[in-house]
Amino acid sequence: MTNDMMVADEGRGEAGTGTLGKAIAVLEAVVTADGPQRFTDILARSGQPRGTLHRLLSHLVEEGLLIQRRDLSYEPGLRLLTLAYRSWSANRFRDVAEPHLQRLHELTGETVHLGILRETEIVYVDKVESRQTVRMSSQIGKASPAYCTGIGKAALSLLAQPVLKHVLARTAFHPFTSHTHRSAATLLAEVEEIRRDGHAFDCEEHEAEIRCVAAPIAIPGSELAAGISVTGPAYRVSMEQLVAWAAPVREAARAIAEEAAIRLGPGRGGP
Amino acid sequence: MTNDMMVADEGRGEAGTGTLGKAIAVLEAVVTADGPQRFTDILARSGQPRGTLHRLLSHLVEEGLLIQRRDLSYEPGLRLLTLAYRSWSANRFRDVAEPHLQRLHELTGETVHLGILRETEIVYVDKVESRQTVRMSSQIGKASPAYCTGIGKAALSLLAQPVLKHVLARTAFHPFTSHTHRSAATLLAEVEEIRRDGHAFDCEEHEAEIRCVAAPIAIPGSELAAGISVTGPAYRVSMEQLVAWAAPVREAARAIAEEAAIRLGPGRGGP
DNA sequence: AATCAAGTTCCAAATAATGGAACAAGTCAT
DNA sequence: ATGACTTGTTCCATTATTTGGAACTTGATT
Structure with a gap:
């Protein structure tokens, strides 16, 4: 057992939580792969011994978290989707934020995102877009690196210095652009700077030709750092435009934080 | 040990998965509750002993599947959303079906659903809607009883008699309308009848004032039963209209099945 | 100060997980 | 066909993890 330093390892698929950790690591290995995975594929990916892996997979299938196809390969199961649906639709923070996102979208005409920091990544929790294709909502649940996205950097600015250092130590600085x-x-x-200004920009740091302006939100009641952003293509959204939108974005973030503080309650005499 | 629950099962039972089963049961207990759950709430809901539950919860938090708020209550974590996002966006069957759903929507002007049978429920996997509110995509991952929905009954018609019997034995016939x-x-x-006709209707069986016509699809390569439907409000969609749409719905289902057989077929499913 | 409730920790005993190795079941090239 | 391989499944003695009752905090209430 290596639980002495449990703070240190959790980023990728290695087990920190005994049996559950291994099972989830295997689940993630299948889910993040692009296509059905045969037993041997997963064996290589997960590094588990044959016997162990076989039992883990049967359990995951029995729980509906994986599906086994007729050719014996494994795919994500439907139970995951249902669990996620329930937790998303019951998310009160998203619920509070939504009208504010909508308003921001009406003001700017561009795409508005709500995201929450998890480890070193931003997870998108809601999105309001102009031309809504069916695809659009696919973004919900997507995770992007925090260090190169507007919401990500905004959320990082809320962290205490030692926590921030710890997050950055675990970040891989991949040069997207x-x-x-x-x-x-x-x-x-x-x-x-972001901490001073109250807003962050992303000038094509993650994707070329994509810019955004974001503001941080500390979610009341939990330790979570979140943020909202307005995003647009570089040809349509100038830097001047983004700077002009910074104030309304900050104001929306403030309003969300305030309303959340009331509706999600402070919990107890917290900090 | 309190093994009362796991005794009664034959083939497709639950709680036979040792530690993982318990962990997921606890996770589900938190996720399906409406609001943050305190330790004692979950204790009552799950029936686990105090010590066990406490460790289970810590593990789930450590894995990011749950979040512990400052007031010590538990909420669904973001990892669930990310895992679901990955499995949804990599779902090849949905990908194959999508253009057909779109076409059906253009033909009818009403909402089109794609659903897959899981145990006794239909899980919605995609949706094409006319007036797209942000809400719309929330439906994805939602589970409804099979016995009172169009897609559900259509999917049931694909099952072999003994399997069907077994599913119905586990169904609770709640009188919604x-x-x-x-x-x-x-x-x-x-x-x-549905098996003969190749299509199913839902005349306000699940929700009052809501009707639909659906057709079954057997997903190639796996044992899954799926279906598509066109749904509309009773005031706008007459039964005659639904009957008229039955043929195009059947045809779309057939086309999806055919294309899926090629693209996900018995051969390799890789990129 | 005493009582009660909620949450956490402890640890011997029980049980479920472990994983190496043997075993089937296909595939493919002689 | 035959034998060499690859892939998936099962077995089971060993081991480590889980188990769960009870004791222990912590904090609020009377």
């Missing part, structure tokens, strides 16, 4: 931060050093400086 | 089936007997007769 020529504007992407290459190291913690430059990012730390920017986060300091 | 005055049109809802009250017992397996009448339902069995209707499923027989």
Whole structure:
């Protein structure tokens, strides 16, 4: 047992939580793969011994978290979708934020996102878009690196210095575009600015030709850092435009935080 | 040990999965509750002993499947949403079906659903709607009883008689409206008709003032039964209209099944 | 100060997980 | 066909994890 340093390891699929951790790691291995996975594929991916893996997979199938096809390969099961649906539709924070996102969309005409920081990533929890294709909602649940997205950097600015350092230590600075931060050093400086200004920009750091302006929201009652953003294509949204939108974005974030504080309650005499 | 629950099962029972089963049961207890759950709430809901439950909860929190708020209550975590996002967006069957759903929507102007049977429920996997509110996509992942929905009954008609019997034995016939089936007997007769006709109707059996026509799809490569439907409000969609739409719905289902057989077929499913 | 409720920790005993190895069941190239 | 391989499944003695009752905090209430 290696539970002494349980703070240290959790980022990827390795077990920190005994049996459950292994099972979820295997589940994730199947879910993140692109296509049905045969037993041997998962064996290689997960590093578990044959016997163990076989039992783990049967259990996951029995629970409806995986489905076994006729050719014996494994696919994600429907139970995951149902569990996620329930937790999404019961998410009170998203519920509070939604009208504010809508308003921001009407003001700007561009796409508005709500995201929450989880480890080193931003998970998108809601989205309001102009031309709504069926695809659009697919974004919900998507995770992007925090260090190169507007909401991500905004959310990072809420963290206490030691926590922030810890997150950055676990971040892999992948150079998505020529504007992407290459190291913690430059990012730390920017986060300091963001903390002062109350808003963050993303100038094609994650995707070329995509810009956004974001503001942080501390979710009352939990330790979570969240944020909202207005995003648009570079050809349509100038930097001047983004700067002009910063104030309304900050104001929406403030309003959400305030309303959430009332509706989700402070819980107890917390900080 | 309190093994009362796991005794009665034959083939497709639950809680036979040792530790994982218990963990997921606890997770589900939190996720299906409406609001943050305190330790004692979950203790009552889950029936686990204090010590066990406490460890289970810590593990779930450590895995990101639950979040513990400052007031110590538990909420669904973001990991669930991310896992579901990945499995949804990589679902090849949905991908194949989508253009057909779109076409059906253009033809009818009404809402089109894609659902898959899981145990006794239909899980909605995709939806094409006319007036798209942000809400709409919330339906994805939602589960409704099979016995009183169009897609549900259509999917049931694909099952072999003994399997069907087994599913119905586990179904609770809740009387949602005055049109809802009250017992397996009448339902069995209707499923027989559906098998003959190739399509199913839902005349306000689940929700008052809501009607639909559906057709079954057997997903190639797996044992799954699925279906598509066109749904509309009773005031706008007459029974005659539904009958007229039955043929195109059947045709779309057939086309999806055919294309899926090629693209997900017995051969490799890889990229 | 005493009582009660909610949450956490402890630890010997029980049980479920472990994983190496043997065993089937296909595939493919002689 | 035959034998060499690859892939998936089962077995089972060993081991480590889970189990769960009870004791222990913590904090609010009377």
